[in-house]
Amino acid sequence: MAWFADKDISERVDRMEVEFNQFGVDAYGVSKKELVRTYTLLAFFYRKYFDVTVNGIEHVPARGRAMLVGNHSGGLALDGAIVTGSMLLEAEPPRLVQAMTDKFINSLPFGSLFSSRLGHLTGLPEHATRLLEDERLLMVFPEGHLGTAKLYGDRNSLVRFGTGFMRLALRTKSPIVPFAFLGGGDAIPTIANLEKTGKLLGLPYLPITPYLLPLPRPVSLELYYSEPMVFEGTGNEDDAVIQDYVDLVKERIAGLIERGAKIRLGRGESSVQ
Amino acid sequence: MRVILTGIAGKAGQLVAQELLERGFEVIGIDKRAWPNAPEGIQIHRADIRKRAAEEVFRHERPDAVIHMATVTHLARRSEERYRINLQGTRAVFDHSHNYGIKNVIFVGRHTFYGASSVSPLYHKEDDPPQSVNTFPELSDLVAADLYAGSALWRYPELTTCILRVCYTLGPACHGTLSSFLRGKRVLTALGFDPLFQFMHDRDMARAIVLALEKNLRGVYNVAGPMPVPLSVIIKECGRQQIPVPEQLFGLMQGRLGMPRVPRGAVAHIKFPVITNADAFREATGFEFEFDHTQIIEQFLEACPPPH
Numbered sequence: 001m002a003w004f005a006d007k008d009i010s011e012r013v014d015r016m017e018v019e020f021n022q023f024g025v026d027a028y029g030v031s032k033k034e035l036v037r038t039y040t041l042l043a044f045f046y047r048k049y050f051d052v053t054v055n056g057i058e059h060v061p062a063r064g065r066a067m068l069v070g071n072h073s074g075g076l077a078l079d080g081a082i083v084t085g086s087m088l089l090e091a092e093p094p095r096l097v098q099a100m101t102d103k104f105i106n107s108l109p110f111g112s113l114f115s116s117r118l119g120h121l122t123g124l125p126e127h128a129t130r131l132l133e134d135e136r137l138l139m140v141f142p143e144g145h146l147g148t149a150k151l152y153g154d155r156n157s158l159v160r161f162g163t164g165f166m167r168l169a170l171r172t173k174s175p176i177v178p179f180a181f182l183g184g185g186d187a188i189p190t191i192a193n194l195e196k197t198g199k200l201l202g203l204p205y206l207p208i209t210p211y212l213l214p215l216p217r218p219v220s221l222e223l224y225y226s227e228p229m230v231f232e233g234t235g236n237e238d239d240a241v242i243q244d245y246v247d248l249v250k251e252r253i254a255g256l257i258e259r260g261a262k263i264r265l266g267r268g269e270s271s272v273q
Numbered sequence: 274m275r276v277i278l279t280g281i282a283g284k285a286g287q288l289v290a291q292e293l294l295e296r297g298f299e300v301i302g303i304d305k306r307a308w309p310n311a312p313e314g315i316q317i318h319r320a321d322i323r324k325r326a327a328e329e330v331f332r333h334e335r336p337d338a339v340i341h342m343a344t345v346t347h348l349a350r351r352s353e354e355r356y357r358i359n360l361q362g363t364r365a366v367f368d369h370s371h372n373y374g375i376k377n378v379i380f381v382g383r384h385t386f387y388g389a390s391s392v393s394p395l396y397h398k399e400d401d402p403p404q405s406v407n408t409f410p411e412l413s414d415l416v417a418a419d420l421y422a423g424s425a426l427w428r429y430p431e432l433t434t435c436i437l438r439v440c441y442t443l444g445p446a447c448h449g450t451l452s453s454f455l456r457g458k459r460v461l462t463a464l465g466f467d468p469l470f471q472f473m474h475d476r477d478m479a480r481a482i483v484l485a486l487e488k489n490l491r492g493v494y495n496v497a498g499p500m501p502v503p504l505s506v507i508i509k510e511c512g513r514q515q516i517p518v519p520e521q522l523f524g525l526m527q528g529r530l531g532m533p534r535v536p537r538g539a540v541a542h543i544k545f546p547v548i549t550n551a552d553a554f555r556e557a558t559g560f561e562f563e564f565d566h567t568q569i570i571e572q573f574l575e576a577c578p579p580p581h
Contacts, residue, residue, distance in 0.1 A: 108465070109520070127395065
């Protein structure tokens with residue numbers, strides 16, 4: 001077994017429905033060894049560092065194509081990591097969540113290497129279509145990078161949704177499982193995004209917190225999955241029709257966020273001075 | 274069936290010639306180079322495909338089909354010369370085929386047509402545009418030859434034209450781009466990048482080309498073997514030592530310390546994958562690869578062990 005690999009995680013990765021070849025790599029370059037190694041680290045944060053509560057995970061299909069569509073909360077892909085972690089640690093059977101990465105990541109040394117070994121391919125329509133046609137589980141954040149740039153005060157809001165995911169769902173006849181992620185804004189309370197400094201580091205921007213570095217604090221995080229939404233169509237509908245469908249998904253997610261935010265408030269949501 | 278095979282003296286050409294013979298074809302080779310010890314029953318004409326002597330072969334032999342493999346891929350040749358051979362040679366093949374009543378023409382192209390870049394998708398389909406013109410300008414003559422050959426589909430509708438974009442080959446022939454890349458004891462790679470590579474056995478490549486002819490295939494098809502694997506895995510399995518180097522240092526390291534020379538544009542090909550989807554070819558011909566990764570690498574290692 002590889003160094004830094006947990007036995008339980010290794011067993012869960014084994015049970016994922018991914019076809020690895022004799023070198024432990026699948027058709028997209030996903031590496032079993034890297035999955036186990038990274039998920040071992042992720043499991044520590046998921047189980048020990050944060051206090052994660054997942055609701056409605058039974059709504060995610062146990063197999064076959066589906067799109068997990070949700071809100072961004074907290075910079076640095078904390079949302080994506082927790083969704084991925086929930087499907088690995090809590091779903092039965094465990095499933096591999098695959099995201100579409102920003103194009104700039106692929107051109108950075110190690111960026112493409114790590115993201116592709118974990119199943120996150122460059123954000124191209126061809127990749128998304130192929131993964132779904134291959135019965136994989138795709139994670140989509142229709143808010144795009146504007147969503148990760150939300151400041152602390154806007155942590156429970158949604159910015160504009162892109163519409164590409166809806167055409168993709170219609171074309172590939174994939175069910176959409178809306179989800180809401182809460183607490184990311186408390187974990188990484190962003191008070192400003194430095195664009196110029198970020199550019200120097202090869203990033204779109206650098207989030208700044210009251211304690212300067214965008215390191216996540218050990219707070220409680222909640223994930224709500226809702227019933228799958230299935231839309232009928234070809235994907236060639238007018239923009240107006242697509243926009244209506246997208247709004248339905250956005251409303252569902254907004255409802256989940258509202259529900260979650262009330263519960264957090266009732267519990268006395270941690271605040272940042 | 275009488276088949277003209279251009280570029281017959283090359284390693285790949287020889288394999289295709291042998292496969293044709295085994296399948297009962299009559300083989301007529303055209304090549305500037307000699308093929309010493311060629312198997313009996315193969316007629317070889319030493320001629321340049323762009324010259325009159327080659328046309329004479331078409332006129333006299335009146336073959337039924339042409340397999341065009343006389344293209345230069347290695348980058349040692351000056352680009353002007355490559356352009357003349359790859360593009361004008363291809364033009365001559367199609368003109369002669371049209372003029373002398375040939376039924377089938379197969380152009381053997383390469384998967385590198387699609388080019389490697391950070392934003393190109395995995396599993397290219399045949400209708401994807403050629404990005405290598407941009408990422409690897411040294412390959413533009415091959416891209417042009419591929420597209421020119423494809424234009425025969427509408428220019429000469431009476432010809433059954435087939436363009437095959439074949440992935441890297443590896444195996445006992447110890448020939449080709451990937452094989453040369455793996456020849457030394459140490460293999461330079463770009464630090465922080467480990468693209469997927471697709472390769473097939475030399476003999477599977479030859480079988481696929483002959484199968485395209487037997488099935489009377491028309492159109493453009495990707496040809497590939499087993500599923501792709503990361504470059505680092507290939508290097509390790511081939512008993513070579515991987516030396517990851519920051520891209521900026523590439524120019525300095527090349528040709529030194531036993532490292533091979535790689536043209537600038539080629540660096541993109543060891544940073545990003547060029548992977549094709551060969552489903553259409555499989556469906557049209559029923560092609561199945563015979564050799565898996567392990568067999569291919571075993572045979573390559575036997576013929577081309579790491580130097581001491």
